[in-house]
Amino acid sequence: MKGGSADPDASSRPKLNGKIALVTGAGRGIGEEIALSLGRAGAFVFLCARTESQLAKVENKIRRIGGRAESVTADVSRDDDVKALFETIKRRKKRLDILVNNAGVGHFGPIEDCTAAEFDEMMAVNARGVFICCREALRLMSPSRGGVIINIASVLGIKGYAGQIGYTASKHAVVGVTKALAAEVRSHNIYVSVILPGGVDTEMVRLSRPDLDRKSLLKPGDVAQAVMYLLSLSPRAWVDSIHIRRRGSEPF
Numbered sequence: 001m002k003g004g005s006a007d008p009d010a011s012s013r014p015k016l017n018g019k020i021a022l023v024t025g026a027g028r029g030i031g032e033e034i035a036l037s038l039g040r041a042g043a044f045v046f047l048c049a050r051t052e053s054q055l056a057k058v059e060n061k062i063r064r065i066g067g068r069a070e071s072v073t074a075d076v077s078r079d080d081d082v083k084a085l086f087e088t089i090k091r092r093k094k095r096l097d098i099l100v101n102n103a104g105v106g107h108f109g110p111i112e113d114c115t116a117a118e119f120d121e122m123m124a125v126n127a128r129g130v131f132i133c134c135r136e137a138l139r140l141m142s143p144s145r146g147g148v149i150i151n152i153a154s155v156l157g158i159k160g161y162a163g164q165i166g167y168t169a170s171k172h173a174v175v176g177v178t179k180a181l182a183a184e185v186r187s188h189n190i191y192v193s194v195i196l197p198g199g200v201d202t203e204m205v206r207l208s209r210p211d212l213d214r215k216s217l218l219k220p221g222d223v224a225q226a227v228m229y230l231l232s233l234s235p236r237a238w239v240d241s242i243h244i245r246r247r248g249s250e251p252f
Contacts, residue, residue: 014232017042020093022085024076024133025103027054029202030152032061033224034100039067041228043098046089047071076103076129077121086136096140100227101130101174102152106167108208119166126170130177134192141190149192150227151178155245157196164208171196175241182240191238193230197223198245216246 021038025031027049038045039062047055047062047069055071062069072088074081089096105125107118130151141147156164157171175194182192199205201217226242233239245251 014041014228016098016231019043019097020046020089020095021098021100022046022048022089022096022133022137023100023102024048024129025152026058027051028058029204030197030200030220030223031100031102032058033220034102034152034227035069036061036065036067037221037224037228038098038100039069040065041231042067044093045069046085048074048076048085049103050075075125076101076133077124079132082129082132082136086140090140095144096137097147098231099133099137099141099147099149100152101133101149103129104152104170104204106164106204106208108163108167110163111165114166119169122166122170123173126167127173127177130174134177134181138185138188138190142185142188145189147190148231149181149190150230151192151194152223153178153194153196155196155198155243157194158243167208178241193239194241195223195226195230196241196243197226198249216248218244218246 021043023031023035023045026035026047035045035047035058045062047058049055052073059069059071072085074085076082103125105122107114134149151174153174154171156168157175160168178192178194197218199209199212199217200223201214201219222244226244230239
């Protein structure tokens with residue numbers, strides 16, 4: 001376009017050259033889109049998920065757009081896996097600037113059909129995984145006195161839906177972890193935020209809410225856009241939480 005940028009979004013895109021980022025649950029869906037956005041902005045992106053083949057595809061996509069990435073398979077609910085993941089980051093890059101906790105699982109249905117094992121898995125991955133990753137990330141961020149942690153929760157971190165008791169409990173826990181951690185680390189120049197999306201067009205939402213019209217759903221890129229917004233804020237500003245709802249859904 002004459003007299004302007006060929007990319008209308010380029011001016012608002014954060015410049016992350018030299019930054020080191022980690023995205024959990026990066027093998028597909030929301031995590032994949034966040035990882036691609038970070039790579040496009042110039043960050044070196046560590047990709048984490050349990051499925052190696054999914055990570056390889058995302059890593060290749062980032063490289064094709066000129067980005068840099070490295071895949072590490074890990075289960076964020078397992079303490080030893082997470083410690084090994086962060087040891088890899090420390091060995092390869094010495095530090096971490098951005099952590100996006102996105103990994104999550106869900107089991108849905110009436111409470112009488114939810115087993116204790118399913119409930120425990122959701123709490124282990126969705127809540128304990130966030131806790132473990134935040135703890136290990138701070139071991140890398142605190143010495144350099146700076147960093148950003150963004151936790152991907154859900155509208156179910158502040159609301160409740162029938163048939164989603166375990167998932168709701170785990171996402172409320174993510175919001176609680178975010179609030180407490182933000183207060184704990186702000187003196188270290190580390191800032192923590194939570195994003196609470198409504199229905200996003202992913203496999204999990206299609207299973208949990210088959211009643212929703214897919215045309216009305218948010219897209220994974222909408223959540224990635226919110227992540228990039230947080231990373232584009234001025235040094236004087238921070239946003240504690242972002243609630244993204246589908247247009248037409250109930251406000252507040």
